[in-house]
Amino acid sequence: MAPTVVTGAASGIGAATCAALREQGREPLTVDLHDADINADLGTPEGRQHAVDAVLARSGGVLDGLALCAGLGPHVPDPARIVSVNYFGTVAVLDGLLPALREGEQPAAVVVSSVSSTHVAWDTNPIATAVESGDEPAARAAVAAGGEYRGQLAYAASKNALTVATRRRVAEWGAAGVRLNTVAPGSVDTPLLRAGMDDPRYGQAIREFVAPVARHGTPAEIAAAILYLLGGNAGFVHGAQLVVDGGVDALFRPTTF
Numbered sequence: 001m002a003p004t005v006v007t008g009a010a011s012g013i014g015a016a017t018c019a020a021l022r023e024q025g026r027e028p029l030t031v032d033l034h035d036a037d038i039n040a041d042l043g044t045p046e047g048r049q050h051a052v053d054a055v056l057a058r059s060g061g062v063l064d065g066l067a068l069c070a071g072l073g074p075h076v077p078d079p080a081r082i083v084s085v086n087y088f089g090t091v092a093v094l095d096g097l098l099p100a101l102r103e104g105e106q107p108a109a110v111v112v113s114s115v116s117s118t119h120v121a122w123d124t125n126p127i128a129t130a131v132e133s134g135d136e137p138a139a140r141a142a143v144a145a146g147g148e149y150r151g152q153l154a155y156a157a158s159k160n161a162l163t164v165a166t167r168r169r170v171a172e173w174g175a176a177g178v179r180l181n182t183v184a185p186g187s188v189d190t191p192l193l194r195a196g197m198d199d200p201r202y203g204q205a206i207r208e209f210v211a212p213v214a215r216h217g218t219p220a221e222i223a224a225a226i227l228y229l230l231g232g233n234a235g236f237v238h239g240a241q242l243v244v245d246g247g248v249d250a251l252f253r254p255t256t257f
């Protein structure tokens with residue numbers, strides 16, 4: 001069996017995804033800033049290239065799966081880096097590993113987006129034009145000018161663009177025989193969420209907001225959704241966004257889906 005690559009594997013949802021794969025007897029090939037098989041900074045072009053090259057070298061150019069979990073939350077001080085990691089880092093690894101996934105057995109990829117992907121519309125997404133032309137400096141500049149809540153703007157814009165980028169790839173990936181889907185988590189108890197709760201700008205809103213199921217999700221619950229989408233039971237699921245949010249999206253957007 002060829003490996004399944006997991007980015008963001010050192011913490012939270014990525015770590016839980018690795019644990020779930022191991023429970024199924026599948027050894028993940030891990031990528032993160034630190035404590036991974038491949039240490040790489042997906043926030044830079046060089047780091048992304050290193051990650052792709054190292055994965056191809058270690059896997060022999062054959063992968064059965066890919067789970068792209070690496071990401072930064074809205075609390076991160078530099079909004080431009082949020083865009084670079086969440087959008088450009090994820091898309092570069094996705095595209096860079098398609099040739100290896102084509103060689104795999106029942107291959108599939110899952111991109112971890114967010115319910116925040118719906119908090120900005122594509123028509124008004126401030127980075128839409130820049131990401132369409134692959135212009136990372138322009139996308140970074142667009143969020144840097146975003147005002148006090150530019151972290152949240154950068155986060156929502158990057159996740160919206162990520163879901164759009166995934167959906168735009170369904171024809172090419174379907175023809176290549178590789179299924180591609182997103183998971184959109186709500187609030188999940190990880191270091192990323194806890195850092196947001198401690199943030200003076202967003203903390204109170206995060207702490208006081210209660211999802212219809214009246215708790216935060218666990219990393220294992222998101223990992224279960226990722227494993228489902230990677231597995232054979234999801235054989236006809238392609239181009240979907242699986243919302244795993246305790247009912248938040250349905251609460252706020254009951255007529256939009």
Ligand code: NAI
Pocket residue numbers: 007008009010011012013014031032033034040041042043044069070071072073085089112113114115184185186187188189190191192193
């Ligand atoms: P986390 O902070 O626990 O884990 C994120 C991992 O990504 C860390 O191990 C970190 O080192 C890695 N990472 C960050 N920047 C990187 C870079 N430049 N290069 C390589 N690796 C890097 O966060 P969590 O919550 O597990 O987040 C995983 C994904 O889930 C993220 O994409 C996040 O946006 C998304 N998400 C999380 C939600 C939550 O409430 N926790 C809600 C919705 C989406």
